[in-house]
Amino acid sequence: MSGDLGFIERINISSLTGFVHSTFRRTINIQCKENGELFTIASSQVDNGPNSLVINAASLDEFNIDVNEAVFVKNKMLFISNKLAIVIDKADKWESILPEYPSNTQNVIRNIKKMKEYIDNHGKAGGMKKKLSSQSPYETELSRLLEERTILLEKELLNNRLAHALQHAVSLIGLGPGLTPSGDDFLVGLFTTINLRNSPLYSQQSFCEEVVQRAKPLTNEISYMALKKASIGKVRESIIHLVHSILYGKESDLYLSLNKVLNIGSSSGTDIALGLICGLEANLRVGGQL
């Protein structure tokens, strides 16, 4: 069992009450009354993440937990109604810490090229990656908007005009199928790269915060939470591993960690990975290395 350091501390000081916001086979989201944020109880098949607690259960279905059930902390244990009690004293503490941007970027340039090729072959289509098979008018229009808006965003980012990029980033929020819309996932990847310490865009973190300030009414609460955390560099463990592999890893490391990200959601992993590429290329360009 493991969990986000902040989440564990919150349980230790008994400052978490709330209710179940949404339930899935592998995750249960809790709406915290104290700060309004979502916290996640995840099955052992899910990696660590911000505001998450990974418990020793393969599936969460067996607990029969329903939306709106009460959540509270007592004696340093997290209770969901009378159906689940989580003891955290033996949980491994995890914290989302991104690697530093390297001074030598040759590895980054090489890995991005490989990553693009890999996504072309193995990435999931339907979101940022276009479907090659025939599409419905809805899918065609969605792809068109995603592509158009991403190109505009990339163009401004590559020219280090983040003020202009803001409107294009906002226009992606909530766009796309899935629980976390493709546009949001792409931005999660992009925000991650802007939060890499020592990166050329690191000084532009306010861009992420400004986008998130406008995001709340444009997407659902689950996706908003991922965006909010990513805007301050807090992302899932698998994304951190992938970023590390891109920055410092060998080809074999890269594919291993890329595969894990590509397996997130339906097209979510691919959309996140493409957001990472976009942000890293912008960093390289702004840093004069591309």
Place this chain on the structure above:
Amino acid sequence: MTVQAIVKPNTYFDSVSLMSLSTKANQIDGVEQAIIAMGTEMNKEVMKNVGLMTPEVEVAKSSDLIIVVKAETDDLCESAFMSIDELFTKKDTSKGKSEIKYSTIASAAQGIPEANLAVIAVNGAYAPREARKALENNLHVMLFSDNVSIEDEIELKKLAHEKGLLMMGPDCGTAIIGNVALCFANAVRKGSIGIVGASGTGSQEVSVRIHEFGCGITQMIGTGGRDLREEIGGIMMLDGIKALEEDEATKVIVLISKPPAPSVEEKVLAQIKQCKKPVVVWFVGGNEEKVKQAGGHFAKMSKEAALKAVLLAGAEENKLNKRALNIPLIEEVRAKLTPEQKYIRGLFSGGTLCDEAMHTAMEKFDNVYSNIQRDPNYRLKDKNISQDHTFIDFGDDEFTQGKPHPMIDPSTRISRFIQEAKDPSVGVIVMDFVLGYGAHEDPVGAMLPAIMEVKQLAEQEGRHLEIIGYVLGTELDPQNLEEQVEKLLAAGVTRASSNQNAGLLAREFVVKGE
């Protein structure tokens, strides 16, 4: 080609399931295109661009799941929705959940053939369509939605009447059918008294008093607030009386409403005259003589209505605790209030509870103002500014536009309470705290910090401020009645044992010179 949409509010499915459902939905026979996506602004923009926008999609929120189907005919769309519903149901079942969610009335009626009632709470623009579908599927209807036109209400009620079904509502917030509380209702004992009510909290109050007197309810049928207006003609109240007359378990019938339109009153009284069961009538501010002439049992107030009903149902009067007014307390409070503290401020979440307390005050004072006064001369010019004796119904439309009902969200009333407490001419503030299904989980707790604050303020200013609290609820309600009352008492609030007593106490506390 036709495009139809269904919106599932606050519904989340993981991305993989959504994609899989979307793919399968597009393979359904007759479907040209099916989309299952979250209702974000951007996704709605895509739908608009490709001609798939519908009124339902237009109002969907980011947390809602949208299902849009484009097919050759309406029937094909309807059948596609049923198939998609099955896909969702399979998904839910595979998760081990016992609850099945249906997205259309037709599919629910087909999926649960033993169902005989539909509770509908959708945007008023679509409510008549859904209610019609339910009636056409031979389901009684409780229509919680408001903003339904008079014309639609008449049409729905006539259709229900022809089919021998109940059409409760629109704007019907309270009912108990077959001992099951629907929407806002309290957990009360099963018994032999049936209620037909055109006012939600009025019906709740009488049902709770009946329960407290040791008796119980067979059915509590809501009619919707406009049923006794001239245009509607009391269709539902008349059908409700008939239904209770035919119901073997019901021995006594109670009717609750604001005074009906004269022509409707005549019809109701005529039916009372023909009814073989005793009928108690509490029409707030109503005419005693007419009711008596029709053979009914007139009640001027809520507790009186409950008392008459339980006595008619066979309760022994000498065994009942009628909870008489605390006369010594009245003297004590009068002595604490200064001559300047002349006025009552009633801050209510329940409309009929407010109306009853207001009418009680009107018996002794001329200057009683309200946002629900029927006399335009005494209607508040500005709902935010009180005048002399003022009674506010915070559940009235002007306070609830774009906001939840005060029985769910007490914030508007809390700030008004603080405002009133600062007025040195105020002697008494009286408030209701409604418990039961659907109501706030801790209504007293939500008000407590404000109560403490104003008590302290009054003390610093050297004046006594009398606060009366009435908790409408039973020991069977999901909230803890005893705990709610204890919180009030601990904060120095005077607890009224009924709404009737709350109104009487408030009035008597500020009567001067007696």
